[in-house]
Amino acid sequence: MSAPERPLVAVLDYGIGNLRSAQKGLEKVGADARLTADAGLIADAAGLVLPGVGAFGRCMEALRAAGLEDVAAGGVADAADGGRPFLGVCVGMQMLFEGSDETPGVPGLAALPGRARLLPAEVKHPQMQWNTLDWRRRPGPTTALPDPAWVYFVHSYGVDCPNDLVTATCDYGGPVTAMVDRGRCWATQFHPEKSSATGLALLAGFVAECAAPATVA
Template sequence: MSAARPTKTVAVLDYGFGNVRSAERALARVGADVEITRDYDKAMDADGLLVPGVGAFSACMQGLKSVRGDWIIGRRLSGGRPVMGICVGMQILFERGIEHGVETEGLDEWPGTVGPLRAPVVPHMGWNTVEAPADSRAFAGLDADARFYFVHSYAAHDWSLEVTNPAIRAPKVTWATHGERFVAAVENGALWATQFHPEKSGDAGAQLLTNWIETL
């Protein structure tokens, strides 16, 4: 009889701009040992770090820096330690965000700008399907018509990161459409992110979080 796999620990970064309790419950549901924290060492030591985000890009960046979240994310990724961003927690991973004409520097993990979503109805609020790569690990076990819950008025409209070194695995980018096509999720080595809220996406979101936990 094989030994049981150890429970994976996940730190949910509490910097004042995320649905931390919803994230905690969703992660616990899929078997993770979860702690909501803004403590540097606890966030660094966990198997996985989840970075939620709700509100304005600029306010989220200020809140993140107030708890040294920018350092935590950068240090974890430099060591290949898993990080997952959700909603604005994904948007701040890009180079910059523009809201109401105000430009704010992001974490610059990926090139590109997050800007207003050009659609007849904004915010994009509700359930939507996504276009995931066939070999996506994040969406493994999910049907093509699986639906996820979105709440946002801004998005990354383009993906410009090019990988020319054949030894480096190219990121997998998932798209969705609401008025226009936008980046819905990214798998980039140790860094995963979703524009939608997996913690509010029922069984489909639980499967995605399970897939992430299995990479830790």
């Protein structure tokens, strides 16, 4: 009996941050994960991942310089309509929205409504710690995660967005958006690849979605 095929997952390579950590996490849970900016490979992939570490403005500028802005925005739109799965991570989640107060003059992808804003003044910046998720719902990739789910955060900005997008929050000077979803687009403010077994369970759920058929009507 042959081994099941590993779904091809394109990790968008725009040359900034530790993109390989996301690639390695996906490989560990069964994906054929490729760090790439190649249009043909991206077109053939069963799922797309947009990681991000560092400053919002630098990440957006690098994404545009790599010619991946439209790829990422189109990937979110397709996933939101039930097509090919898309996962954003940390700054990669913030970039899906309209912009960030960290770099006011640099627009985001505006694929989802909302904006990244500085965490409350009374808490330490950045939030650099393990924290628990407060679930609002449990979409596909999250169903195998424990409750409470401990995950690892490193960020000073959090997304302010419509309530119907919010999958989970964490408590850090008040509720902070920790995960969002729309259709087959999911994005996390925390780092699944740094969140031990819980994070790997989320990545495994995403890879399973990549292996499943699209739900576009």
